[in-house]
Amino acid sequence: GAGVSQSPSNKVTEKGKDVELRCDPISGHTALYWYRQRLGQGLEFLIYFQGNSAPDKSGLPSDRFSAERTGESVSTLTIQRTQQEDSAVYLCASSSQGPRGSSYNEQFFGPGTRLTVL
Amino acid sequence: KNQVEQSPQSLIILEGKNCTLQCNYTVSPFSNLRWYKQDTGRGPVSLTIMTFSENTKSNGRYTATLDADTKQSSLHITASQLSDSASYICVVSAMDDKIIFGKGTRLHILP
Numbered sequence: 434g435a436g437v438s439q440s441p442s443n444k445v446t447e448k449g450k451d452v453e454l455r456c457d458p459i460s461g462h463t464a465l466y467w468y469r470q471r472l473g474q475g476l477e478f479l480i481y482f483q484g485n486s487a488p489d490k491s492g493l494p495s496d497r498f499s500a501e502r503t504g505e506s507v508s509t510l511t512i513q514r515t516q517q518e519d520s521a522v523y524l525c526a527s528s529s530q531g532p533r534g535s536s537y538n539e540q541f542f543g544p545g546t547r548l549t550v551l
Numbered sequence: 552k553n554q555v556e557q558s559p560q561s562l563i564i565l566e567g568k569n570c571t572l573q574c575n576y577t578v579s580p581f582s583n584l585r586w587y588k589q590d591t592g593r594g595p596v597s598l599t600i601m602t603f604s605e606n607t608k609s610n611g612r613y614t615a616t617l618d619a620d621t622k623q624s625s626l627h628i629t630a631s632q633l634s635d636s637a638s639y640i641c642v643v644s645a646m647d648d649k650i651i652f653g654k655g656t657r658l659h660i661l662p
Contacts, residue, residue: 437594468652475640475654476595524594539585542594 437543439525445549446515454510454546458527467510468524515550522547553578555643555653563659568631572656574624574641586615586626587640595640636660
């Protein structure tokens, strides 16, 4: 596709339920990031995938959060036993090869999934 | 501690006017600094990127500056348009692969 896509665009769930968010990165991009953005706040790093390397999970806020990526394609972010504080927009971004600090690795963001936990 | 601070938190200006947004950072070792524009309901889009040796970078009506000595950056918007209404996010990357996001400046352009 032309850009990063995410689904669903909106998700409303009840407290305690599990949710799964999907990200389709730009074809050929080896790096994939998940971020959380609470209302009126900045982006909060969650997890980073780079090729076949072990993912950087240092940003995951609790063990209720997990993410997987199949090769260099689709990624899913799973939140188990959702809590009201999980309500936020979850953004996915992808970039081409190279370390995250490289000058040339622009992150291309998807439109996000707005999660509301009632 | 790696931090990126942006100011002001929000800004309202009239269409056609210029404005400047500020970004101060304490990220080390520094790799590069990007400014992103985030329209409401959308993901951020990169406007400019600057490395240590670059002092200024332009993208149309957007001009970013970087002072690596004082660890400050600014984003200047010339002749603002209604479509400039958005959040502008300063993002600093470190050599150790850390990426630190500022909380953004919310810009409102009034007709």
